[in-house]
Amino acid sequence: MPEKAFQDYYPDSMSFCYGCGRLNEHGLQIKSYWDGDEAVCIFQPRPYHIAIPGFVYGGLIASLIDCHGTGTAAAAVYRSEGRPMDTFPPLRFLTASLHVDYLKPTPLGVPLEVRSLIKEIKGRKVVVSATLSANGEVCARGEVIAVQVPDRMLENLSKPSGS
């Protein structure tokens, strides 16, 4: 695996996301990496991420699939353009839609593995499919439709606050 995660390349102004921002001290701070054509994220839920006792909260599962999905979308477009993730202009994605099928209860207490695969890149839209596994068993499947953040919005975010 490479040293830096996809999320470590996000510009500071885009790094406050509760799910994946390295600058959000209250957040989940997930990390995603390439593993061949798939991207992988390992996350250890906290003891209070409960659905019913012993099982992982579904909203956390949705959050992991969401943020890992948009991160994969960004990394895939950099890769398709043949440029490293620290080159300009920065590419960031927002979620247009999220779908999660909960196949079986996800046990709490073990690391979760989220794996994603690009289904389609079409203009500014990227479709990402994902699985979430615990103990080697797929517990949830998801799909994220990610859309590239408009350049104008990125420019506004890159300005120092108060400017």
Added chain:
Amino acid sequence: MPEKAFQDYYPDSMSFCYGCGRLNEHGLQIKSYWDGDEAVCIFQPRPYHIAIPGFVYGGLIASLIDCHGTGTAAAAVYRSEGRPMDTFPPLRFLTASLHVDYLKPTPLGVPLEVRSLIKEIKGRKVVVSATLSANGEVCARGEVIAVQVPDRMLENLSKPSGS
């Protein structure tokens, strides 16, 4: 609005959910109430529930729609059976699938209103549609397919721990 929220009727053993459990001190502790045929939940995101600065984290939006949806499913089945939510046997629902369309960025700093409506009750399955609004504008739409927790699982959860 009635005094007690749907979630206030859940048995203690089912009240540790990160999204809606009144006994999860780290959680969101959402509250849902009937408003005619719709159910409504008002939630004030915390300052760190950020997607990009100024906007609400999509995973939180998914979590609100999810927990409010399963709460609505339970309340609707009690109502369809003509019995109050504190009668036995208790009914609780898990999410089989969750879909969210993010229609526009949701502003951070104002209360969010989630409204849900029952689309279908079929056996142990309930389909719930939902909208999430900020400042009176719908920012996201969702659908939850909720499935009644098996009686056996409820019985196990009702036993004192260690028994």
